[in-house]
Amino acid sequence: MTATVAAEPVAGVRRVSVSRGYRFELVKLVSQWRIRLLVLACWIAPALFVAGVSQQSTLPVDTLFGRWMHATGWAGPLVTLGFAGSWALPLLTSVVAGDVFAAEDRLGTWRHLLVAVRSPRRIFAAKALSSLTVILLLVAGLACSSAVGGVLAVGNQPLVGLDGHLLTPGDAAVRTLLAWVCVLAPTLALAAIGLLGSVALGRSPMGLLLPALVALAMQLAQMLPLPVAVRLALPGYAFIAWNGLFTSPAQLGPLLIGIVVSLVWAVTATALAYLLFVRRDFSNLTDDGSGRRAITVGALPLAALLGVTVGFVAVATPATGSGIEQDKVQRSVATAFAHLYRMQTAQLNRPDVTEAQLRATAACNKGGGKLTPEGPGNDWRCVVSWHLPDVEAAGTAIYQLDVTPDGRFVADGDGPKEVNGYFLVRTPVGDAPNPLWQFDGNVELLHTTKG
C-alpha cells in the first residue's frame, strides 16, 4: 500500500509560481518596521556620517582611507565600506536572511504558507530571493548614500591610493563602485549562512545571530597570525581584499580568490539550507527544524568546505607562512613613499620629480634587527632612501611600521622633520597635511603582482 501511495502522481495541484511567492515574501519583509528602519538608515545615515566626519578636525585615521576624508569625497564611501565589512553587513544579513525562515516559526505560519504555496521548494526560492533583494537594497543604500554624502560635502577630488599613487576622481569613483560590488560576494556568503542558520536553528535566537557570529569569528581569525592559505580561504576575506583595488597595479589575486571562496560558501550554505528545509517535517508541531541533525548537516559540510578551500588555496598559490616578508614590506613602503613624495613636492611647489627619478628604496628590519624580518608586528622599522635629480647625496627618512596580520600597515614618520617628522607642511598657500608624516599601505600576501 505504501508503494502505491508513493508512486501516484501529484494530480490537480496548482502550485504558486516563484515570482508570486517572491512578491509575497517581499511584502512581508517590507511590512516589518525594523526592515523599513534599516532601509531608511542605510540610505540616509552614511551620507550624514560621511558629511559630518568630513567637517570634523579629527579624522578616523585608524580606518583605511579615513585620513583622506578632508581631501576627497571618495574616501567617505571607502571608510563606510571598511566599517560595513566589519559590522554593518554581518548585522544586516543577520536581521534579514537570519530571520527569514525563523520568522515563520515564531509566527506559527508555516502550515498556512505551505497550504497556500503548495511547494516547499518554491517557498525556499522565494524567501532566498526576497531576502537577497532586501540585502542588496541595503548595501546599495550604504554605498550610494556614503558616496553622495562624501562628494557633496568634500568634493569630487582625486583619491590617494593605498600605494600612495593618485587616482583621478573618475578612477576613484569606478574603483569605489568596484570595491562595493566585490564585497557583495562575502555578503552573499554571510546571507547564505544566515539562511542556513534560520532553517537549521528554527526559533532559536542563535539562528538570527549566526551571520554576525561567523563574521566576528572571521574578524578574530584575521587578527591572528594565520598562514596565508587559511586567511584567504575564510569566506570573509574579500571584506579586506578589496583594498587591493587601490594599488597600482591592482592586487587582484587575493581579491579574486576571496570572491571565489565567498561565492563557493554562498552556494554551499544555500544548498545545505535548501536540503534541510525540503526535508523538514512540517506536520510535527514540536519540530521547528532545529536539532542535532540539522546542526550536524549544516555545520559539518561547512567545516569540510573550509578544509578543502584551505588545501586548494595552499596548493594553487605560492603562499606560505604569514605572507609578510621583508622584501615585500620594503617594496611596498618604498613605492608608497615615492608616490607620496611627489605629492609633497607638488604641495611645496618644488620642481616635479618622477618615481623613476627618485629611485626610492627601503631597508626594513624587525625588532631592531634582532628578529627575523617577517610576519606582522608593530616593531618594523624602515629607512627609506631616495635620490633627486642632480643631487649626489641620497635622502633618507625613517618610518616605524605597524603591520597587521592581514598585510595592512601604518607607516609613522620618524624624521627628518622636514620630510616626515611633522604632520603639517608649510606650503605657499598655508599649512597643509603632510602626506609623508603618516600613511597607510598594504603588503600583498601573495606573490602575484609587483609594485
Place this chain on the structure above:
Amino acid sequence: MDAPLAIRARGITKCFGDVVALDGIDLDVTPGQIHGLVGPNGAGKTTLLGLLLGLAAADSGRLEILGTPVARALAAPEGVAGFVDGPGLYPSLTARQNLAALAALRGEGVGATGIDDVLAQVGLTDVADDRASGFSLGMRQRLGLAAALLTKPRLLVLDEPSNGLDPAGKKHVHTVLSRLAADGTSVVLSSHRMDDLEALCSEVTILATGRVVFSGPLSKLAAENRELDYRVRTSDPQGARQLAVDVDGVHVDEAGTRDAEVLVVRALVPALDDFVARLVTAGIAVRELAPVVSPLEAAFLALTDQQEAVR
C-alpha cells in the same frame, strides 16, 4: 455513477518515529457535508487534518481528495483550503493586506471587492484596516476563515475554528459554514466544542489514540450510545421521583444535582419516553428535560474511555 467523495481515506497510517499518530484510518466525506472530527488531545485529529491539507504524506493507505489521489509530495489538490493549529496571519499586515497578499500569492483574481466581501462574511469589515497584531484569537480565527474563503474552496479543513469566538463571531462562522455546505462545499472541522459540532455537523468521526472509534451521523451516535443522564424539572419533584423509580430502565441519580426541584435520571431513549408519558398521565407538568451532557459528548466520553476518569 455516484458523485466522487470529497474525501475518501482507506487505511491511512502515519507515524512520527515510534509514535503511531494515525492507525488505519477510514474516512468518507460527501460533497456539501459538514463533518466533525472529535477526539481527546493526541488522538490524531490535527495529523489527519494536516494530511488533508497536504502538509504531510501518509506512511501507508490510500487518500483521495476531491476525486484526486494524493501522492507523497507535500501539496493539497486544488480546491482545498483551511488551516491547522490556528490561522497563519502576519501581524505586521492589516486584515485587508493579509488577504490581498494571499490573493496575489495564489493568483486569485478576487480584487478589492472580493476581499471586502469575505471580510463582511466573517464580520471583520470594521477592522479591515487594523493590523492583525492587535487581533484577538477569535478575530484571528475569523480572518483565517476569510483567507480560506478567498480561494472559493470545494473542501474546507478547519482546526478548532470556534476557539476564542464570542457569540457574534460564532454566529458569523456558523452562518458562513452552513452557507458553504449548502452550496456544495464540504467542510471538515475539529473541535472540542460539542455544542458547535452538534449545531453544525451532519456526521462526526471520533478518534482515539489514532483510531476511528465512531464515524457516522449524529443520530446514529445517539442511538448506539448507552444510557444518558437527563435533567428533569417538573411541577412535582417528589411525585416525579416516585414515578421514575417505578419505570423500568429509568434510574434516579440521587447525587446528580443539588437542586431539589430537579431530578437527574439515567435512561435509554425508549425508557425516557415511557417516563415522560407517565409524568403527563399523572398530571405532573414537565418544565425542563435536557441531557446533562450532550449525546455527542457522552458518546465521546464513553468511546474514548474518559467517562470514568471524569467521574
